[in-house]
Amino acid sequence: MELSVILVIGVALGFDYVNGFHDAANSIATVVSTRVLSPRIAVIWAAFFNFTAFLVFGDAVATTIAKDVVVQDVLSIGVIFAGLAGAIVWDLITFWLGLPTSSSHALVGGIAGAAVAKAGFGVLLAEGLRKIGVFIILSPLIGLAMGLVLTLGIYWVFHRYRNVERLNRGFRLGQLVSAAAFSLGHGANDAQKTMGIILALLIASGHAASDASTPLWVVLAAHTAIGLGTLTGGWRIVKTMGSKITRLQPVGGVAAESGAAITLFATSAAGIPVSTTHTITGAIVGVGAARRLSAVRWGVAGRVVWAWVLTIPGAFAISWLTFQLVDLLS
Amino acid sequence: MDRRAIFFLGAAVVCFVLVPLSDGYAWVSLTVGIVYLILALGSWLDARSHRRL
Numbered sequence: 001m002e003l004s005v006i007l008v009i010g011v012a013l014g015f016d017y018v019n020g021f022h023d024a025a026n027s028i029a030t031v032v033s034t035r036v037l038s039p040r041i042a043v044i045w046a047a048f049f050n051f052t053a054f055l056v057f058g059d060a061v062a063t064t065i066a067k068d069v070v071v072q073d074v075l076s077i078g079v080i081f082a083g084l085a086g087a088i089v090w091d092l093i094t095f096w097l098g099l100p101t102s103s104s105h106a107l108v109g110g111i112a113g114a115a116v117a118k119a120g121f122g123v124l125l126a127e128g129l130r131k132i133g134v135f136i137i138l139s140p141l142i143g144l145a146m147g148l149v150l151t152l153g154i155y156w157v158f159h160r161y162r163n164v165e166r167l168n169r170g171f172r173l174g175q176l177v178s179a180a181a182f183s184l185g186h187g188a189n190d191a192q193k194t195m196g197i198i199l200a201l202l203i204a205s206g207h208a209a210s211d212a213s214t215p216l217w218v219v220l221a222a223h224t225a226i227g228l229g230t231l232t233g234g235w236r237i238v239k240t241m242g243s244k245i246t247r248l249q250p251v252g253g254v255a256a257e258s259g260a261a262i263t264l265f266a267t268s269a270a271g272i273p274v275s276t277t278h279t280i281t282g283a284i285v286g287v288g289a290a291r292r293l294s295a296v297r298w299g300v301a302g303r304v305v306w307a308w309v310l311t312i313p314g315a316f317a318i319s320w321l322t323f324q325l326v327d328l329l330s
Numbered sequence: 331m332d333r334r335a336i337f338f339l340g341a342a343v344v345c346f347v348l349v350p351l352s353d354g355y356a357w358v359s360l361t362v363g364i365v366y367l368i369l370a371l372g373s374w375l376d377a378r379s380h381r382r383l
Contacts, residue, residue, distance in 0.1 A: 127353065130351060130353065131352075131353065131355065133351075134348050134351055134352050134355065134359070135355075137344060137348060138345070138348065138358065138359060138362060141341055141344070141345065141362055141366070142358075142362055144341070145341075145362060145365050145366065145369065148369065149365070149369075270355075272355075289334060289337075
C-alpha cells in the first residue's frame with residue numbers, strides 16, 4: 001500500500017477520533033448533568049459501547065457515504081484528503097465555539113466540496129444527497145417527537161406512583177441502559193461514516209473492487225478510533241447539551257437517550273447517515289417541550305440550528321479551498 | 331392557539347413538504363408529520379382545558 005494511502009487512512013481515523021471527541025458530549029451529557037455517572041466513568045461507559053457497535057450493526061451507512069454522495073470516478077486520494085481536512089477544520093472551529101454541530105454533515109459537505117473543486121457540480125449524486133438532506137431535517141424532528149412521546153408515556157404510566165425517591169433511583173439506573181443504547185447507535189452511525197471514507201479510498205486507489213464490502217480491519221480501526229475519541233472527549237459541548245437547552249431530570253434523560261437511540265438504530269439499519277448531534281438535541285428539546293414550550297431555551301436551540309445550517313456550506317468551502325491548494329502543490 | 335400547538339403544526343407542515351422529496355422514505359416523512367398533527371391537536375386541547383379551569 002502506498003504511503004499517501006496510508007497517510008489519508010490516518011487522517012480518516014483522525015477525523016473519526018475527532019468525531020468521538022466532539023460527540024462524546026452527546027452520549028454522556030444527560031447522564032453527567034443528572035449526576036448518574038461521574039464524567040470519567042461516563043466517558044468509559046460511552047467509549048465501550050461506541051466500540052462494540054460493530055458487533056450489532058452492518059455497513060449500510062458506510063456504503064451510502066462511499067457510493068451515494070459523489071460519482072465514484074471522481075474520488076481520488078487528493079479529493080478524499082481535502083474532504084476530510086475540510087470536515088476536521090469545521091469540527092474544530094465549532095468545537096472551539098462550543099456548538100454541537102454535525103460531524104457527519106461536515107464530512108458530506110467536505111467530500112462534496114473537494115469533488116466539486118476537482119470536476120464541477122455535475123459529480124454530485126442528487127438522489128443520495130437528497131436522502132441525506134431530507135434526514136438533516138427529519139432526524140431532529142424524529143428525535144424531538146420520540147423524546148416527547150416517551151416522556152409523556154412515562155408520566156402517564158407512573159403518574160399514580162407516590163414513592164418519588166424510589167422512582168428517581170429506578171430512572172437513574174435506567175439512564176445507564178439508555179446512555180449505553182445511545183452510545184451504541186452513535187458508534188454504529190458515526191464510525192460507519194469513516195468506514196465509508198476508507199472504503200472509498202481503497203476503491204479509488206485500486207486496493208478494493210468497486211462492489212467490495214468494508215474489510216474487517218477497517219471496521220475495527222474505525223470503531224477503535226471513535227471509542228478512543230469519546231474516551232478523551234471534550235467538555236465545552238456537555239454544558240450546552242446537558243443544561244443550557246433544558247434542565248434534565250433522570251426521567252428526562254432516559255426519554256431523551258432512548259428516543260435518540262431508537263432513531264439511530266432505525267437509520268443505521270436503513271443505511272441513512274444522520275447526525276447523532278441533531279438527533280439527541282431534538283430529543284432533549286422534546287423532553288423540555290413535554291413540560292411546556294418555555295422550558296426550552298430557544299435562544300440556545302436557535303444558535304444550534306444556525307450552526308447546523310452553516311455546516312455543509314462551511315465544510316464545503318474549506319474542502320474546496322484545500323483541494324485547490326493540494327492541486328496547486330502537486 | 332397555544333405556542334406549543336403552533337410549533338407542532340409547523341413541524342407537521344415541514345414533514346409533509348418533505349414527503350415528495352423523500353423517495354423511498356416518503357412513509358417516514360408522512361408518519362412523522364401525522365405524529366406532529368396529533369401532538370398539535372393534543373397540545374391545543376390541553377391548553378384549552380387549562381384555560382377553562
